Amino acid sequence: MLLDNITVLDFETSGLDPTRDRVIEMAAIRCYGGEIVSQFNTLVRFDGVLPAKITEITGITSDELVNGMDEETAFRILNRIIGDSIIVAHNAMFDLSFLHNALLRLANRSFTNSFLDTLTICRNRHPYPHNLKDMCSRYLIELEGAHRSLNDVYACWKLIEKMNEEQSVESDLNVLGYMKKYGTPKWYPQHASVVPVEIKYA
Template sequence: MIDTETTGLAPYRDRIIQVSAIRFRDGEPVEKFCTYVNPKKDIPAEASTVNGITNDMVASAPTFPEIVSDLEAFIGDDNVVGHNLIFDIKFLYYSGCNILERKRKYLDTYKQSKRVVKAPSRYNEDADYDVENHKLPTLLEYFGIPTEISHQADSDALATGYLFNELVEQLQFDREYV
């Protein structure tokens, strides 16, 4: 499981300020890599409002180039799972991480959740639905998965791991009984 917190939404302009990767085995977390990252620029107030990460929290943190090899070594050959994974992958790539260079599976719980949990869309606004949207906090609440602090990379990565377990279980159930 992987998650990043950033100074904004544009990987070519904004920077990673926290990254977390959690290794799951048999559905349980067994190892964690997590660090704040000094972006070498001020964190906009809007970003701090969302993720709670301040300039003081990252002031003495390593820069991304200083941690990238440790992160890549931690991920190794494992598959990569995340919620809205393309967002994190783009930031990691633009920051210099070679995560895309190894052959592996990339699994997005955001996309998987759309196969399991119904939410309204512009095509079926009047249809019955289970949740308002496929955002991580919404899905965690729907499945009853507790989270420590939303929009912190370590708690979001951990929660995404448990969400992934729920989605896999539901998809397997659907295959067996459809």
């Protein structure tokens, strides 16, 4: 079964540029056969002052990050949790870009795991809006405290399970949708099928 061995992950970051900005919070749950077998959640040490907008969105302050886990240790643990599993994320392009750049910087390599992007699947199946909060409402999934990594990870796990029950997500493996008006992404995993997406409006 496709979802028997997955890691659902989510990053909160200091900005939107994966080459320049940093992960400030990460969460991941490793699931085997529909059960959570391990979980990891940490703030990541950040040298500098977070933009006010990031604190507004996430509730995370610069002061909180002073005692966060160091970046290399955090990604080492995350990497062990992911192992050989399929990575699942909502707006996977964002999270995978940060994962790729962090691994490149810290270990001089990237990742080769297959992945599922719940945002791409949602855009194919449903009319706008497609953010995690709205999609959870559509599938009657409880999401408290959006934009904190662990809450988002649990919600994303429930979302991929519900969508797979509705219709198998097997054909969505390694598919990344992008908005036509923004053009092809600058970076994407070598094993990804990158497809333009037309947003449906109800």
